[in-house]
Amino acid sequence: MSDIISDTFALQLQQMRSDLLAQIRAQRGGRISRAEAAEDPHALQSGDLNQAYSERDLEQALSERETAELRAIDEALARIAAGTFGVCVDCGADIPTARLHAAPTTLRCIGCQTRYEREHPSATPSL
Numbered sequence: 001m002s003d004i005i006s007d008t009f010a011l012q013l014q015q016m017r018s019d020l021l022a023q024i025r026a027q028r029g030g031r032i033s034r035a036e037a038a039e040d041p042h043a044l045q046s047g048d049l050n051q052a053y054s055e056r057d058l059e060q061a062l063s064e065r066e067t068a069e070l071r072a073i074d075e076a077l078a079r080i081a082a083g084t085f086g087v088c089v090d091c092g093a094d095i096p097t098a099r100l101h102a103a104p105t106t107l108r109c110i111g112c113q114t115r116y117e118r119e120h121p122s123a124t125p126s127l
C-alpha cells in the first residue's frame with residue numbers, strides 16, 4: 001500500500017476517533033479526560049497501546065463497546081505505522097481498498113471474516 005493511501009486511511013481513522021470521543025463527551029458531559037490523555041500520538045507511535053489503555057479511569061468512563069471501538073481504531077492506526085495495514089491477519093492477502101474505506105478497522109478479507117464469524121458466532125462483528 002502506498003504512503004499516500006495509508007495517509008488517507010490514517011486521516012479517516014483519526015476523524016473516526018475524534019468523532020467517537022466527541023460523541024462520548026457529549027453523552028458523559030466531559031468525563032473522559034483520561035481518554036483524551038490517551039490520545040497522545042507518541043503512545044500510538046511507540047505501539048504502546050496497553051500503556052495507553054491501562055488507566056482504570058478510562059475503563060470506567062467508557063462502555064465496553066466504546067472501548068472496543070476506540071481500541072480497534074488505535075490498532076488500525078498502529079498497523080498503518082507498522083506498515084501492516086490492509087493485510088488480512090488470517091491469510092495475508094491484501095484487503096481490497098473499497099472494503100477498507102467502508103470499514104478501516106477491519107482485520108480480515110471478506111472470505112476470512114465470513115469464516116471467522118461462522119467459527120466465532122459470539123464475536124464482535126467487524127466495526
Ligand SMILES: [Zn+2]
Binds near residue numbers: 091
Ligand atoms: Zn483473508
